[in-house]
């Protein structure tokens with residue numbers, strides 16, 4: 001099979017394969033693991049109680065590293081941001097070059113607890129645990145529908161019962177939420193892994209790579225994926241789109257996306273609670289094949305950096321998509337640009353780097369924050385299950401990241417791994433107010449350090 005087909009073929013048969021591949025392993029620690037990080041829950045409508053400079057810390061935009069503990073639990077992986085203070089810890093406690101006769105020069109075990117404690121809250125792990133407890137207690141059935149509002153006696157131990165109640169409180173803000181992704185199949189696969197963790201089979205909309213969603217009934221949460229197939233401006237005659245009849249964003253909008261609008265409107269009656277936008281892998285394909293065709297070449301060259309005509313088309317088309325989304329959902333809908341993941345084959349990286357840089361610029365011009373996913377997992381080859389897609393090993397980083405944005409939109413405040421405020425009860429109606437509280441800081445970056453130290 002020619003390399004260029006890898007991305008698309010891999011997408012076709014996946015829903016069958018994938019739902020059986022993930023086994024949910026219940027190694028979720030007790031809630032105790034989190035409670036020390038869970039400070040208080042104010043009952044207020046605004047978050048101006050907080051000093052912005054301190055409250056507005058986006059762990060996913062801080063320098064850091066992806067951490068994959070060696071456990072069987074696929075939801076253990078996390079992004080670990082690096083904050084001031086880590087430089088002060090003495091390296092000799094973990095590294096000693098003199099110990100050459102010892103078996104190991106240094107310990108490669110777990111992260112120090114104080115470092116791990118700064119990592120963002122693991123919402124997806126908590127959700128998975130709550131899900132298991134609700135199933136075990138017969139509160140919900142296997143399809144995720146409520147069976148009982150109270151826990152019938154005898155199915156859970158007293159500890160489990162208490163744990164379940166704690167998780168229900170902790171996660172109540174997730175109820176009734178709508179996430180919309182307008183992006184490529186990397187998000188779609190992660191959506192499938194997420195839904196599988198909660199035993200939901202996703203629904204595949206009509207058409208080729210069109211729409212894909214899953215709804216978790218007892219949470220009343222919907223994840224909707226609208227697949228865009230590059231920013232091409234009309235269906236090209238060159239062979240690549242053989243099975244795909246509808247390719248432009250405009251046509252896909254009216255043919256595929258519009259019929260699903262009712263599923264993505266959240267509690268404000270107007271918009272989803274969060275939109276993630278991204279386009280990259282398909283644009284790279286499109287430009288590669290267009291160039292090959294135009295120059296009468298036999299093979300596309302994905303190592304070629306993009307030219308100006310390509311970059312400009314990409315940027316202007318991205319801006320139109322953002323405008324279309326705002327026209328539909330309102331100018332204040334929380335929307336982020338998710339950085340494209342790079343193909344596993346490093347020789348393909350340069351054009352996607354170009355696309356990502358261009359996308360960063362457009363995000364800034366259109367006042368969108370950056371969800372730096374592709375960048376965070378750059379080079380982690382072990383996560384890929386084919387040339388383009390990240391497997392379930394990336395799920396907890398992917399899901400906790402958008403859950404972090406969602407939490408913030410609902411008025412939650414999390415700072416350096418600590419939950420400072422739970423979303424207030426009247427959360428749905430303050431979506432844009434909550435979002436805007438930190439938005440400017442997140443778009444422009446945090447202030448320069450006042451007293452840099454180099455000792």
Ligand SMILES: *[C@@H]1O[C@H](CO)[C@@H](O)[C@H](O)[C@H]1NC(C)=O
Nearest residue numbers: 041042043044045424425426
């Ligand atoms: C929280 O706020 C609501 C609405 O303002 C109010 O009705 C409720 O009594 C408050 N709850 C507590 C615990 O203060």
Ligand SMILES: *[C@@H]1O[C@H](CO)[C@@H](O)[C@H](O)[C@H]1NC(C)=O
Nearest residue numbers: 176177178220265266267268
């Ligand atoms: C489910 O969520 C939607 C969107 O937020 C909301 O409109 C609807 O009222 C919710 N349904 C229930 C039963 O709460």
